Amino acid sequence: MDISRRDFLQIAAALGFFGASSDLLAGASKRVDEITATDIMDFKPVGKVTLLHICDLHAHIKPLYWREPSTLISAPNLTGTPGFLCGKSFAEFYGVKPKTLEGYFDTYLNFEELAKKFGKMGGIAYIKTVVDEVRRDRGKDNVLLLDSGDTWQGTAVALKTGGEAIVKAQNYLGVDVMVGHWEFTYGKERVRELIDMLDADFISQNIIDNDPFSDDFEELVFKSYTIREVGGAKIGIIGQSFPFTSTANPKRFTEGWSFGLRLDTLQEYVDELRKEKKVDCVVLLSHDGFSVDQEVARRVHGIDFILSGHTHDPGPKPITVNGTVIIIAGSHGKYVGRLDIDIKNKKVVDYNYKLIPIASNLIVPDKRGVELVNELYKPYEKELNQVLGKTKGLLYKRDTFYSTFDALIGEAIHDEMDNEITFTPGYRWGTTLLPGDDILMDNVYEMTAITYPEVYTFELKGAKIVQLLEDIADNVFNSNPLYQQGGDMSRLTGVTYDIKIGAPSGKRISNLKVNGKPLDINRNYVVSAWGGNLQSAGENIRKSKIRPVYDITADYIRKNGTVDISTRSNVNVVDIGCGCPKAGGIC
C-alpha cells in the first residue's frame, strides 16, 4: 500500500465524505462495505515526532480472530472507567458505533457476523505495511516503534524456537525499544541471549538484582531508560516491565531478580531526564496494565506520555490523568497506535493519536513479511496444521469468569485426570475460533504455549480451595489498582459459586458447590491445575499423571471430533446484573 495524503484526499472526495479527515475515527461512521485502507490510515499529522506503539502481540505473527470480552467486571469504584469497559459500555464511552470496523475490533458485539465481513486481525506483514507507510509519510528519522512487551510468548513458533522467531519478527518490524513480562518465562539466561539477537533496546527501571552473592547486588538488571533523538527532539523513554512477574509467573525463571512498581525510583528517573539530561519529552514505556498506569500517573509527576500494555485494552482515545496522557493498543497485533507529538521550546505543546486497526482484508501485506512468516512456520507446519476436530460454537478466551475455550481445556483435563476440580488460569491471551471452524494443533498452542505447561493433579483441602479463590478474587477485584495483577479470575471446572464483587476481601465467595454438592471445608478434593502456583498449596501430587496441557487438550479434541461447549458461565455474580456495566454498576 502506498497512499499519500493527496491520494487520500482524492479518494475522500470521490467517496463524498469530506470533513472526515479531521475526525479521529473517520472510519467509524462508515458502513462495513465502504471502509478502505485509506480510512484506516487517515490521520491529521501534528509536529515532527511520531511514536508508533504496539503491545501484547503474544507472538501472533499471523493474523487471527480475537474477540474482545463480553464480561469485564471490576471493583465498584472502577466500574465503567477505562480498563473496565466492554461491549456497549465501551462503545458508549468511546463513541464507537456498532457494526463498523471499530465496533468489530473493539467490542464483542456482532462479532461472528462482522468476522465474516472483515476477516482476521493483525499479522506482522500487515503491521509492517502500516508502520512503513507512517515512516514514509513522516520520514523514518522522525518515527520510533515502541513495544510494551508480552511479545515473545503465546504461539507454538515462539515456544518451539525459545522466543527466537518473534525476535526475528521484531527486527523485521524495526522495533526500537521494548520492555517485558512473559518474555521472562524463557528464563534469565535465554532472555539475555534473545536480547543479544534483538535490534531493539530492552529497558526496565523496575528490575533490580536481588542475589546477595552477585556482583551486581541491588543494581539495575537492564538500562532504566534510553534517550532518542527523533524529529529534532530529545525523547527520554523509561522502561517499566511487569511489576508482578515474580508472583504471577514461576519464580524460578527470574530467581535473583526483584520486580515491583518502584514508583520512588521512577520519579527519580523522570526528574533526572528532565533536569540533568534536559529531554524535551518523557515517555514511560510500560507493562503495568491500563488501570495501574492511571494510578501511576496520579502518583508520579512529570511524565508526558505513558504507552501502556498488559491488560489488553484497546484505547481508541487517549486518556489524561494528572497531565499525563495514557494510551494502550489492545493485544494480539490487532492495532498499531500512532502518536504524533508537537514539541516547541523543549515542551510538548500538542499531540494527536489514533489506534490503527490492522484489518487484514483491507491492508496489502508486505511481501517480505509473508515470506518471513512462512519461513518461521515451515519447520513446524506438519504438526501445527493437523486438524484435531471441529467446534460447533464460538471458542474464545477473555471474559472475567468463563470462556468457552477455557471450558474446553477444563473438560479435557477432567476427562484425563478423573479429578473433581480443574483450575485453568485467567490469562488474557489466546485465540478465537468461529462456529464450524476446524481446530488445529496451532490453535491449541495459541491457548497454552507456555514454558511451564505441566498439568498437576493433587489434593487440596476444601478450606484451602475457598482461601485460594478468595485470594485470586482479591487480586482481580481489588479496589486499589496497585494491588491488582491484571488478569481475569481463574476458570474452574466442576465447581459453581456465587460472588459478590463489592464484598470485603476474603468474603466475596459463597454458595460454593463441587459437582452440585456444597463444598466440605474439611474434606480433601482431587484438583488439577496448570499455569499457576496452586500445586504448591496442595499435597499428594500424582507425579505419574503430570503432562503438558496442550497434549491433553489435543487428545481430547481428537477423541471427540466435534466439540460443543456451553456458553453458560458457572459463576453467578450477585451484585452486578450484566457483563459490561457502566459507571455506578448500571447495566
Next chain:
Amino acid sequence: MERRGFLKGLAGACALTAVGAPTISLAENKKPKSPNAITYKKALEIITKGKGAKDSEKINLIVPEIAENGAVVPVKVTVDYPMDPNNYVKSIHVLATKNSNARCADVFLTPLNGKAYFATRIKLGGTQEVVAVAELGDGTFIKAQKSVKVTIGGCG
C-alpha cells in the same frame, strides 16, 4: 560519620532484630501459640511508652505493594529530621500489624549515625499493614504505614 558510632547503632539493631525474627518465622503457616505473641496495639504502646505516635510525612517507608516472597519482604525507612548532637532521631521501629509478634525490628540511633536510615527484610504472615515508628529528639513519636499484599499470585 565515625565508624565506631555507626557500628554501635547497628549492633543495637542487629541484637533486637535477632530476638524478634525467630518468633515471626513461626507466624506464617503453622501458627502455633507463640510465647512472644504481641499485638500491634500492645507493641506500639510499649515502644511509645503509652504516648502513641502521630502520622507524619517525615517518615518515608518504602515497601513493595505486593510481596514477591512473604518470607523476606524488604523494608526501608528514612526519617527527614536532623541528626544533631542535641536533637536527633533516637530510634526507628518496624511493625507488622497482623503478625503474631507484631514487633519486627527496633533500631536505636545516635547522632553519629549521621542519617536516620534503616533497611531490613521482615517476614509477613499474610496481607497486612507495615508500620514504621520513629522517636524524635523531643521524645515524641511519629509513624507511617503502608499495606503489603501477600498472595500466592497467578494471572497473565
